[in-house]
Amino acid sequence: MSVNYQNELDRHFAWFEAKLPAGPARFVSWLRRPSSRLVRIPLAALLVVGGFLSFLPVLGFWMLPLGLLLFAQDVPALQPPLVRMLAWVERRWNGRQRARNAP
Secondary structure: OOOOOHHHHHHHHHHHHHOHHHHHHHHHHHHHOOHHHHHHHHHHHHHHHHHHOOOOOOOOOOOHHHHHHHHHOHHHHHHHHHHHHHHHHHHHHHHHHHHOOOO
């Protein structure tokens, strides 16, 4: 079974953007455009480095996955593992939402 990882990554990003407030969602959407590549790659590198420096007060582990997701837009080798990770996160999120809304 062949999976188009770029389409799956786009679907997960769209799901993520739908969960964000309007301002950050517009920024993420702008970052994902091909024309934003010159901003996306350095920002992704900074986020990955910041993720490794999570022991500092402002920086955190949350920066590492976000940086890898931005890198995955331009590095096809990162897409399969990140799509699997995002599918797992989405399943967990939906499961918790269902559990919260259950009577």
